Amino acid sequence: MSQASHINALHPSVVDRLDPQFSKIFTQYQAPKLQAHQVTYEEYNANRSKYTFSIAPGPYPSVRSIQLYKIPVSAPPGEISVQVYHPTGDGAANGALKTADGKLPAHVNYHGGGFVIGGLQSDESWCRQVCQAVGCIIVNVDYRLAPEFPHPVSLTDSWTALKWTFASAEKLGIDASRVSVGGLSAGGQLAAVLALLARDEPDMPNLVLQMLVVPLVDTRFIPTQGSCDKDVPYRSYIENEFAPCLPVARLVWFFNLWLGTDVVKRKKVSEDFRASPILASSHANLAPASIHVAGIDSLTSEGIAYHETLVKAGTKSQLNVYDGVGHPFGHWDGELDKAKEFVQDTIAALKKAYSV
Template sequence: MTRTAIPAVLEAAPLDPALAGFLAQAASQGNPPLESLPPPLARQVYRDLAAGLGLPAPAVASAKDRVIDGPGGPLALRIYRPDAEGALPLLLFVHGGGFVIGDLETHDTVCRTLCHDVVAVVVAVDYRLAPEHPFPAAMDDVACALRWVAAHARELGADASRIALAGDSAGAQLATVAALRAAGAIVLRALGLIYPVAQHYSEPSPSMAENGGGKFLTTGAMRWFIDCYLGGRQELARHADFALLQSQTLHTLPPTWLATMGHDPLRDEGLALALRIAQAGVPTEHHHYASAIHACLHFTAVSTLGSQVMADLATWLRAQLSIDMQARHS
């Protein structure tokens, strides 16, 4: 595992043997590519996968669904509370799934784990999905959810001065855009990004070619996800609200933690984003899991790597959101 200073070249390691076995077994089943499925069926496949390959979530005090007014109509949230007293930190978590296939259920275990390990109120947002709701619907929903949690922190039993954002994959991209939009309006203490989407597939990185087949997330799936999200509008390929590497305002981000996986098509764009954020003057911590694949958060019953990613993020978030840390920032 690599931490800051952020290296220009990442360490390489063989694929984790347990994940290699899982991928080989999945390939032997001959299932159709995800991108060949209708979106509703692809979403169910993802739900089933997330439910079947993870360890049980740790206990939390409560998990309650709530609906707020969103920019496109009712917007569903799920609010998790740990077994703790007092005004707690607050984490808004944005699920992954390529802007097309994730939801509150696919990331329920992830949110429960972070709630328990960070000892924070965690709010998950069920943003609108493409292709039914293309760009900018998802980011509008996430930005709305962030404004709502900031305004209702006390109601949620949380401390409005200790708010963080986190997400994985497409959710990491959306969390970053929400943080950029909130700059100057909402004080964020931390941003946690797990294997983020940071650029359009028309600018492929070496890791996209290296890992784009047979390692769960494929080049074909990424093309489908992005085409669904952008509605086929190629003029959006370099839009700063999508292609984060084009952003000129990364300096406004809060302290950032970013994780890359060695056998992930998105590895190199994630590293490039970490470097860009650090070069913008933002305190940045980068962790590289050289033996891991994309979506390993869901495969904790297969390999310990996904659990390690969440544990490392939780440790960093606890430090960023502690009362002592908050006092030093004030």
């Protein structure tokens, strides 16, 4: 089947700008199939596996243990799951980050998926690799999803999981003075907001890093239908409107399920930092950031803008832009060289944060 005959053939506006390796992988795995945003939520929810693709997954190194915990949450009442990864003895020794009393640093990870899809398996390869290569504990959080649990449930669940991590530090063998947060896409948005909340929580130890991967940081400009206004401040909404994997149409689908379609209510919500962390009243004194942006992504400009906002406020931030790749490229490290580079960059950033 030719690229032109695929259901989701690469759009002419991006073809010449994409890394050839990325284009090949996308064409093989995603182009022939419908994506979730191209059907109703009801159709997607009836057969989620039909719209879920295994794309060039990376290595799955063995870890010492993976334990599942259930955490009670409120608003509304319920429970969420977290997976806690511990490195093997060799992994912990390689990182050389263990304290004298045997504790290790921890990274709290929030998966992506537009607050609508995804789960504990989304980042499993990355979690395993980082756990072993850094020699740290990974707390992988399965927050509740829209539309059954719209904003701000994903955030309140995630905040509860972070507080649980600190409260459980002794039991889990975590060095509470070396905890980081991070996530991809929606998970990056959650991590950015959590870094703001943590800064202002007097009883919470300082976070040592916020790892923001292709993050969403401003929800004001995605419409309930159609394209973004041409004068939108984030040019990637226009230049990368038809980006592979996360075109603006997919953001519209996610936002309508996560934030609702009532324009008045949505405007009010989107102007609050809990939905748009770039609008926080202050970005000073935050945990240092490690920001990773895909070059051909509807969110490219937002990630760069957030880096600039942090730096202007005096918060340390390292920006990595991976040219020629689309939104979920970091999951493709089984085949994509720039994804392998990304994984190594995140490992290096965490090692540096935990070694200070």
